[in-house]
Amino acid sequence: MTDALARWIAESGFEGVKPAHSAAIQPLWERPDGARITELARASRITKQSMSALVADLEAAGYVELIRDTQDARAVRVRLTARGRSYGRAARAFSHRIEERWARQIGARRVAEFRKTLELLRNEVFLKAD
Amino acid sequence: MTDALARWIAESGFEGVKPAHSAAIQPLWERPDGARITELARASRITKQSMSALVADLEAAGYVELIRDTQDARAVRVRLTARGRSYGRAARAFSHRIEERWARQIGARRVAEFRKTLELLRNEVFLKAD
DNA sequence: CAATATAGTCAGTTAGACTGACCATATGTC
DNA sequence: GACATATGGTCAGTCTAACTGACTATATTG
Numbered sequence: 065m066t067d068a069l070a071r072w073i074a075e076s077g078f079e080g081v082k083p084a085h086s087a088a089i090q091p092l093w094e095r096p097d098g099a100r101i102t103e104l105a106r107a108s109r110i111t112k113q114s115m116s117a118l119v120a121d122l123e124a125a126g127y128v129e130l131i132r133d134t135q136d137a138r139a140v141r142v143r144l145t146a147r148g149r150s151y152g153r154a155a156r157a158f159s160h161r162i163e164e165r166w167a168r169q170i171g172a173r174r175v176a177e178f179r180k181t182l183e184l185l186r187n188e189v190f191l192k193a194d
Numbered sequence: 195m196t197d198a199l200a201r202w203i204a205e206s207g208f209e210g211v212k213p214a215h216s217a218a219i220q221p222l223w224e225r226p227d228g229a230r231i232t233e234l235a236r237a238s239r240i241t242k243q244s245m246s247a248l249v250a251d252l253e254a255a256g257y258v259e260l261i262r263d264t265q266d267a268r269a270v271r272v273r274l275t276a277r278g279r280s281y282g283r284a285a286r287a288f289s290h291r292i293e294e295r296w297a298r299q300i301g302a303r304r305v306a307e308f309r310k311t312l313e314l315l316r317n318e319v320f321l322k323a324d
Numbered sequence: 325c326a327a328t329a330t331a332g333t334c335a336g337t338t339a340g341a342c343t344g345a346c347c348a349t350a351t352g353t354c
Numbered sequence: 355g356a357c358a359t360a361t362g363g364t365c366a367g368t369c370t371a372a373c374t375g376a377c378t379a380t381a382t383t384g
Binding site: 244 | 370373381
Binding site: 232267 | 331
């Protein structure tokens with residue numbers, strides 16, 4: 065799936081994005097007002113150093129903008145730019161098409177159940193583990 | 195899951211094994227007469243160079259043995275040693291315990307369905323893709 | 325028997341994470 | 355209000371698990 069995503073990105077001409085950047089873009093998609101690096105790192109369960117690097121890439125390529133937090137001089141607010149939102153929309157449409165293909169091949173019911181099980185595993189098993 | 199596997203290996207005292215070595219050990223488990231490096235690489239969908247390295251590690255640590263193929267002087271046959279089989283047994287038992295824990299947390303039926311869907315996705319979607 | 329295919333290795337590279345040490349600013353405590 | 359501690363973030367370096375390309379040796383095929 066990661067490979068498929070990489071191929072689609074390349075075809076779609078979204079330069080400078082790689083599958084790994086999803087760890088930043090996905091949580092930002094649900095935070096229209098932006099988020100801090102530490103928050104994004106926690107959301108994607110990677111270190112803040114790693115998230116910092118992803119965000120730096122995305123800023124250089126124009127997908128996010130950084131705004132210094134007015135309340136807390138240590139912090140930056142990361143927010144999707146118009147280009148970032150455009151990528152987000154296209155990526156969601158892509159993942160939709162993938163699921164539709166799966167539905168044709170193994171059945172829509174099975175795909176829906178699979179999604180639900182993945183969510184349950186995340187919430188009931190993995191997030192409660194350590 | 196990879197982290198959990200790594201922790202379990204460390205606790206169990208199987209020295210020199212890492213999660214990545216599963217790519218060699220798993221297909222060997224189903225081939226009591228051994229297999230060639232190229233065959234193992236194909237089975238786990240990694241390059242033969244990568245598989246070669248995994249096999250070299252495992253041989254050094256005593257989990258597999260290499261026998262030059264008598265029919266084909268270019269080839270080696272890789273086979274689990276007694277120690278390798280012992281690891282394989284323990285690893286299967288571990289993965290069983292994981293599934294049992296999942297079953298308690300999200301229901302046995304759901305886990306069984308999940309397994310089946312993963313198999314279907316592999317066979318009907320991914321292996322037919324490229 | 326020449327051309328091509330196959331098994332495997334060697335050397336070097338890459339992606340995507342990680343740890344540890346650090347600086348700057350906030351926050352809580354006495 | 356000062357000090358101790360917590361928090362947001364960066365810099366530098368490392369590590370794992372893969373990859374590509376170039377190669378050798380042996381088999382197979384036309």
